[in-house]
């Protein structure tokens with residue numbers, strides 16, 4: 001039998017690496033029942049139907065809403081992407097203007113294009129002033145935490161939104177567990193109107209399981225229709241059941257997060273002793289982001305050393321390696337990670353990247369730019385052309401040009417500095 005993907009997964013499993021990537025269950029048999037295959041059913045009279053739920057799915061959603069102190073919670077088996085699509089649909093059903101943090105996932109860019117939403121871009125540090133000067137916006141959309149675990153000042157943004165009566169939508173893909181940390185850092189607890197939570201990234205949930213949490217009850221009634229607009233009519237029941245099980249697990253094990261935070265803090269200290277600085281600003285206390293550039297190593301090079309030591313990180317870029325730790329990592333995973341940190345060669349720091357260029361002027365609406373005919377051309381000849389795709393060097397992980405924006409001299413130089421050679425532009 002030839003089954004290349006299945007074989008690749010078996011081979012990967014045989015490596016036996018400590019998993020510091022998604023999914024949050026870490027394939028740990030304590031995280032979920034082993035017989036989920038036998039529970040892969042469909043809509044039957046006694047199993048309920050996701051978009052017309054009035055039985056066990058509705059009850060599972062009610063219990064999840066209670067746990068997250070939400071007015072309404074909807075299950076997604078289509079990842080956080082489906083929750084983001086629904087959130088934007090609810091806040092701007094007929095398109096229009098929203099204030100949007102420049103730090104965002106491509107699922108949001110695509111959803112905005114589909115819904116004909118025109119974002120007013122703001123750098124993460126300028127969201128509050130952007131809200132104040134765009135009081136006619138239909139919503140404010142931000143990502144917090146980001147991939148590196150950095151958190152925005154959600155209370156300040158929520159206060160600015162509250163003054164203008166603008167709903168605050170938060171892509172909380174990486175922060176579902178933040179309702180259980182000390183302090184509580186979940187954006188719904190800090191004033192967000194809706195949050196898209198990629199539960200599978202940090203909880204014991206199968207890949208694809210997510211929750212849309214709604215605090216503002218103006219959006220509660222329309223939530224299912226908004227989810228159904230984008231979602232598959234065949235949601236995976238094992239994924240949905242894993243969300244229900246994770247919710248039940250969390251109810252009984254909230255205190256696991258105190259132990260996890262302590263363990264992560266210890267690893268951060270080990271890294272600091274090795275010359276890697278502690279993360280600055282407000283961060284997710286369970287995320288381990290190592291700035292390896294500070295000891296002269298690119299994140300990619302460091303990730304190879306971690307893999308060699310039997311540790312699989314979540315993500316690496318030119319300056320960082322990111323590890324997702326959850327209560328389903330074992331003590332031996334953590335020890336392996338600490339031992340691997342000690343293997344990193346310490347040299348002089350890599351040069352710090354150039355400052356972000358100014359946001360380029362918008363020449364074409366987002367929807368028009370995403371759906372227009374485009375071509376890929378050498379970057380060197382792209383001056384003055386209009387981008388058809390976001391270009392996002394990491395770090396900083398903030399797109400320097402978005403679809404519909406002009407490729408300015410500054411943007412071009414910045415991208416060349418990051419080794420970009422080509423770019424997709426409008427024809």
Ligand SMILES: Cc1ncc(COP(=O)(O)O)c(C=O)c1O
Pocket residue numbers: 078079080081082104105107143146147171173174198208210
């Ligand atoms: C910040 C952010 N938002 C949204 C998503 C999409 O989440 P999902 O893969 O659950 O659809 C991701 C996925 O990596 C993400 O990193």
